[in-house]
Amino acid sequence: MSNLVTxxxxxxxxxxxxxxxxxxxxNAKLFSGAPTKFGADPNSNVSLVDAAMPGMLPVINHECxxxxxxxGLGLNAEINLVSVFDRKNYFYxxxxxxxxxxxxxxxxxxxxxxxxxxxxxxxxxIGIERLHLEQDAGKSMHDQHPSKSxxxxxxxxxxxxxxxxxxxxxxxAEAAAYVKKLRSILRYLGTCDGNMEEGSMRADVNVSVRRxxxxxxTRTETKNLNSLRFIQQAIDHEVARQIELxxxxxxxxxxxxxxxxxxxxxxxxRSKEDAHDYxxxxxxxxxxxxxxxxxxxxxxxxxxxxxxQIKARLMGEYGxxxxxxxxxxxxxETAIFYEAASDGRDRKLVANWMTxxxxxxxxxxxxxxxxxxxxxxxxxxLVDLISEGVISGKxxxxxxxxxxxxxxxxxxxxxxxxxxxxxxxxxxxxLIDGVMAANPxxxxxxxxxxxKLFGFFVGQVMKQSGGQANPGxxxxxxxxxxxx
Amino acid sequence: MTDYLSLSATEARAALDSKKISSVELTTAYLGAIExxxxxxxxxAVTADKALEMAAASDARIGAGEGGLxxxxxxxxxxxxxxxxVASTACSNIxxxxxxxxxxxxxxxxxxxxxxxxxxxxxxxxxxGSANETSAYGPAINPHQAADxxxxxxxxxxxxxxxxxxxxSALLATGTDTGGSIRQPAAFCGVVGMxxxxxxxxxxxxxxxxxxxxxxxxxTRTVADNALMMEAMASYDAKDSTSAQTPLQDLSxxxxxxxxxxKIGVPSEYVMDGMDSDVVRLWEQGQEWLKAAGAExxxxxxxxxxxxxxxxxxxxxxxxxxxxxxxxxxxYGQRVEADTLDEMYGATxxxxxGDEVQRRIMIGTYVLSAGYYDAYYLKAQxxxxxxxxxxxxxxxKVDAILTPATPxxxxxxxxxxxxxxxxxxxxxxxxxxxxxxxxxxAVPAGVxxxxxxxxxxxxxxxxxxxxxxxxxxxxxxxxxFSAVPxxxxxxxx
Numbered sequence: 001m002s003n004l005v006t007x008x009x010x011x012x013x014x015x016x017x018x019x020x021x022x023x024x025x026x027n028a029k030l031f032s033g034a035p036t037k038f039g040a041d042p043n044s045n046v047s048l049v050d051a052a053m054p055g056m057l058p059v060i061n062h063e064c065x066x067x068x069x070x071x072g073l074g075l076n077a078e079i080n081l082v083s084v085f086d087r088k089n090y091f092y093x094x095x096x097x098x099x100x101x102x103x104x105x106x107x108x109x110x111x112x113x114x115x116x117x118x119x120x121x122x123x124x125x126i127g128i129e130r131l132h133l134e135q136d137a138g139k140s141m142h143d144q145h146p147s148k149s150x151x152x153x154x155x156x157x158x159x160x161x162x163x164x165x166x167x168x169x170x171x172x173a174e175a176a177a178y179v180k181k182l183r184s185i186l187r188y189l190g191t192c193d194g195n196m197e198e199g200s201m202r203a204d205v206n207v208s209v210r211r212x213x214x215x216x217x218t219r220t221e222t223k224n225l226n227s228l229r230f231i232q233q234a235i236d237h238e239v240a241r242q243i244e245l246x247x248x249x250x251x252x253x254x255x256x257x258x259x260x261x262x263x264x265x266x267x268x269x270r271s272k273e274d275a276h277d278y279x280x281x282x283x284x285x286x287x288x289x290x291x292x293x294x295x296x297x298x299x300x301x302x303x304x305x306x307x308x309q310i311k312a313r314l315m316g317e318y319g320x321x322x323x324x325x326x327x328x329x330x331x332x333e334t335a336i337f338y339e340a341a342s343d344g345r346d347r348k349l350v351a352n353w354m355t356x357x358x359x360x361x362x363x364x365x366x367x368x369x370x371x372x373x374x375x376x377x378x379x380x381x382l383v384d385l386i387s388e389g390v391i392s393g394k395x396x397x398x399x400x401x402x403x404x405x406x407x408x409x410x411x412x413x414x415x416x417x418x419x420x421x422x423x424x425x426x427x428x429x430x431l432i433d434g435v436m437a438a439n440p441x442x443x444x445x446x447x448x449x450x451x452k453l454f455g456f457f458v459g460q461v462m463k464q465s466g467g468q469a470n471p472g473x474x475x476x477x478x479x480x481x482x483x484x
Numbered sequence: 485m486t487d488y489l490s491l492s493a494t495e496a497r498a499a500l501d502s503k504k505i506s507s508v509e510l511t512t513a514y515l516g517a518i519e520x521x522x523x524x525x526x527x528x529a530v531t532a533d534k535a536l537e538m539a540a541a542s543d544a545r546i547g548a549g550e551g552g553l554x555x556x557x558x559x560x561x562x563x564x565x566x567x568x569x570v571a572s573t574a575c576s577n578i579x580x581x582x583x584x585x586x587x588x589x590x591x592x593x594x595x596x597x598x599x600x601x602x603x604x605x606x607x608x609x610x611x612x613g614s615a616n617e618t619s620a621y622g623p624a625i626n627p628h629q630a631a632d633x634x635x636x637x638x639x640x641x642x643x644x645x646x647x648x649x650x651x652x653s654a655l656l657a658t659g660t661d662t663g664g665s666i667r668q669p670a671a672f673c674g675v676v677g678m679x680x681x682x683x684x685x686x687x688x689x690x691x692x693x694x695x696x697x698x699x700x701x702x703x704t705r706t707v708a709d710n711a712l713m714m715e716a717m718a719s720y721d722a723k724d725s726t727s728a729q730t731p732l733q734d735l736s737x738x739x740x741x742x743x744x745x746x747k748i749g750v751p752s753e754y755v756m757d758g759m760d761s762d763v764v765r766l767w768e769q770g771q772e773w774l775k776a777a778g779a780e781x782x783x784x785x786x787x788x789x790x791x792x793x794x795x796x797x798x799x800x801x802x803x804x805x806x807x808x809x810x811x812x813x814x815x816y817g818q819r820v821e822a823d824t825l826d827e828m829y830g831a832t833x834x835x836x837x838g839d840e841v842q843r844r845i846m847i848g849t850y851v852l853s854a855g856y857y858d859a860y861y862l863k864a865q866x867x868x869x870x871x872x873x874x875x876x877x878x879x880x881k882v883d884a885i886l887t888p889a890t891p892x893x894x895x896x897x898x899x900x901x902x903x904x905x906x907x908x909x910x911x912x913x914x915x916x917x918x919x920x921x922x923x924x925x926a927v928p929a930g931v932x933x934x935x936x937x938x939x940x941x942x943x944x945x946x947x948x949x950x951x952x953x954x955x956x957x958x959x960x961x962x963x964x965f966s967a968v969p970x971x972x973x974x975x976x977x
Contacts, residue, residue, distance in 0.1 A: 052810040055566045055689040057724050087806050091829055098809020279852035281861060284696035284803050286725050
């Protein structure tokens with residue numbers, strides 16, 4: 001599959017790198033005890049440290065460190081046992097300290113790799129350059145007053161993980177798949193809720209274009225994209241803009257750009273000349289962050305099974321298709337549901353029932369797996385009835401609809417509604433005899449070599465049974481009788 | 485009538501315990517002394533009501549037999565410490581009117597141990613200065629005067645603290661020392677000043693100047709008093725990530741231990757051009773005293789000493805430029821309104837910060853800038869490492885090091901204020917201890933030809949303040965320092 005984009009003058013290769021800011025799941029902020037809860041009244045989750053009162057000092061929240069290590073392990077990345085917090089100095093009204101505490105030269109996590117799943121079932125490995133911990137800034141609101149800005153410091157000091165990819169992506173779809181997979185892993189790990197609408201995950205996209213095989217082009221960085229759709233739109237817009245610019249004889253400026261959600265386009269935020277000099281230097285209020293190897297080992301041992309591992313197992317041991325395996329493992333809840341539903345059963349059949357019937361019904365009813373009216377065990381037992389030949393797949397759909405609507409056990413519904421499959425050979429023989437007797441001409445034609453009529457007989461028998469005859473037995477007995 | 489102001493802290497503490505005096509009486513005497521010496525401008529705020537309240541509470545505790553280490557003793561607090569409900573401005577206009585809703589760990593420790601708060605003491609703005617002349621409240625005055633009667637600086641940045649101890653308007657005083665800001669004013673005013681090991685006292689609630697160098701410490705009239713106050717103010721504090729968990733030694737117990745058998749290093753590099761001959765003479769005298777008391781003198785080398793001052797004047801401004809970014813007019817302190825945010829920053833900071841603070845912010849911003857960082861900041865950090873290594877090597881051979889505290893005695897107010905580089909030279913003997921993080925103490929040991937106090941400095945191993953107190957007491961005993969400040973309270977009698 002080629003990712004090349006065709007311009008007026010030929011083909012272009014798109015090069016994309018992402019910086020994802022993921023809010024660390026933690027009760028307290030990175031360097032203060034203030035709560036991190038979303039949606040609190042403005043300036044209610046602010047400590048003296050967050051407000052940068054004179055003489056206040058940061059103290060690392062060790063849980064945030066552990067979360068970063070977990071994330072690093074989940075990204076198959078190198079964990080740096082010694083890392084350093086630096087100050088990134090700039091003035092802004094929602095940055096009370098006048099600097100952001102971040103990690104510049106020595107991040108807590110080094111190189112790793114993320115495997116992304118494409119829609120066609122293929123995968124690609126995207127390099128992770130680094131992950132570092134840093135403080136979030138506050139929020140400036142410019143639309144609350146005609147001449148003044150309002151500042152909300154609730155988010156100030158909340159822990160973020162900045163996860164920087166290598167420029168390994170070649171299309172907007174790959175970038176979206178990257179963010180989707182990253183979000184999935186973070187959620188499995190419980191290190192970020194991945195909630196992009198609330199701003200728990202935001203991406204800065206670096207985009208450049210080049211002629212295939214040539215040197216990297218000049219990149220632009222588009223900041224603060226908070227949905228998969230915006231990420232793709234921003235990339236598509238940047239790619240088109242840059243190609244057009246170059247093909248018109250212009251040059252791409254290295255600059256920071258903003259994405260306008262209403263128009264789906266990007267515009268200049270600041271040029272390279274206006275770039276800040278952040279005057280990074282090690283924060284003298286904090287000692288180097290030292291993590292014992294034993295703690296890393298302990299965190300590694302306690303890590304949950306991650307989507308790629310589960311996917312491999314689903315495909316290898318259970319024989320699931322790459323697509324089904326990817327769908328089932330995207331969210332941890334789905335994988336857990338699937339494991340519970342399919343345990344000790346026909347794994348493929350359960351996968352099919354989950355991804356088609358259950359997901360379809362949930363979607364239609366605007367419900368999620370967490371609020372599913374059908375429990376994994378109940379779904380599993382429904383599938384058991386099919387496997388055991390108690391009901392046919394067709395009847396099962398009817399039973400499932402009843403379970404989804406009114407709850408209850410599949411077996412009870414089958415019993416109450418008399419939907420049990422007829423597997424009594426005598427009864428089936430009687431049905432077949434009746435059908436053959438009613439259609440002597442068709443029997444004649446079939447025996448004369450019109451094999452295709454077999455399906456007609458099966459259909460008639462099933463119809464006569466009200467759908468309850470065991471289709472396998474019908475096939476078997478019918479063939480024996482017709483071929484007699 | 486008891487001469488309250490003449491009592492040392494240890495004497496006063498004993499007198500309180502034996503009910504010979506009350507804290508209210510003692511505190512009242514000190515409040516009177518503050519009034520009497522108001523011309524020294526060493527207090528920027530007096531908390532008389534609070535002092536009398538705390539004194540009464542101390543008397544009650546002593547009555548119940550529950551007194552703390554410094555129970556009932558009047559304490560002056562450098563304005564760099566945040567004190568709950570009492571304006572804390574770092575002697576800067578930008579924090580004019582700022583009243584913190586919290587108490588610094590060090591002062592909280594002092595109050596827990598029974599200290600009585602007299603008020604806030606003058607200092608250089610944001611502790612940047614060596615003469616207390618950069619204060620927004622104007623200069624504090626040294627109670628000592630030469631024959632010409634010209635007002636002298638008390639040193640800085642903790643000039644108000646040293647001045648108040650010498651003038652007897654405080655019995656105990658807190659200071660902070662980033663490059664010599666306790667030891668140099670102590671030497672200029674003829675009092676005892678200790679900068680403990682970095683991490684010994686919590687920095688929480690102290691307005692930051694240069695975080696990797698700042699350390700709080702006590703000012704007192706005697707070495708024994710100093711040990712007592714040090715014990716009251718030091719603590720491990722989880723709120724300060726650079727606070728040390730190493731247990732504090734028995735400092736008061738170390739005071740009388742003597743120096744017999746101790747090896748005292750004398751660094752050949754602590755001599756500089758234009759150094760006062762009286763300073764050299766006193767240093768040699770100090771060596772003799774220690775030798776006579778049974779110490780062995782060892783000549784040592786601290787080869788990177790000459791790079792200390794330049795390195796300090798890169799590292800300290802670098803950190804300060806970042807530490808002072810929070811004074812932006814947005815949340816507290818003074819604001820000068822303007823049309824845009826950037827203009828508001830500029831106007832607020834131009835009006836709020838004095839010249840010296842602005843100078844250091846600019847130096848610090850420059851040395852951290854892209855393209856200059858490696859040449860300045862990084863190189864200065866390497867020098868710092870080498871200076872630390874120098875001391876590590878020296879302390880392999882000796883137990884403490886004896887040096888002059890300052891290159892000269894106190895100078896006239898206004899004399900050097902327009903020449904920052906000359907002013908910076910005041911710190912030449914003291915900055916090394918901050919760069920290395922080791923403890924250093926200044927002990928008054930004599931006078932120059934004008935009768936002005938001179939101090940000796942004792943440097944020690946990290947977390948070995950005890951040895952400094954042992955050495956300091958020997959010096960104090962031998963020197964029998966008796967220069968009486970002309971402008972002290974009760975001095976008229």
